[in-house]
Amino acid sequence: MNTRMSFNEQVYALVRAIPHGRVLNYGRVAMLLGVPHGARAVGWALSNLTANDRGVPWWRVVSAQGRVSIKGAPESAFEQRQRLEAEGIVFDANDRFNLDRYLWTPDLPEVEAILAQAAGDQHA
DNA sequence: CAATTGACTTGAT
């Protein structure tokens, strides 16, 4: 076996595991995947999400500053905010929220299990 | 194989 998932696929697998009402910033996703400075790569991966990848809660991935960040698509940014608010996340007057309060902090073993299972499903 | 592109981050101003 050892069907290695591409970085993008690993990103999708991890994002899929983010619990309802919790969030993860781009940099942390990269870090959990073993790439400490791959934040931009994570953004690139999510920007390439298509209708086929539905099921990936992309709105739970935010900036390290506690704000939504979708360039060139104000509508999508608004949609992201609405989805987050629907899950209980409260924004302040500056369109920001306390990241530490909603940040998902999975254990490393947990992350590995998630990736391993995703890789397995893909194989099957 | 080099250049380009982005839903990022951080440190300096």
Added chain:
DNA sequence: TATCAAGCCAATT
């Protein structure tokens, strides 16, 4: 606190 410039990375061309 708000801006700006430089790093950093995977995927695409």
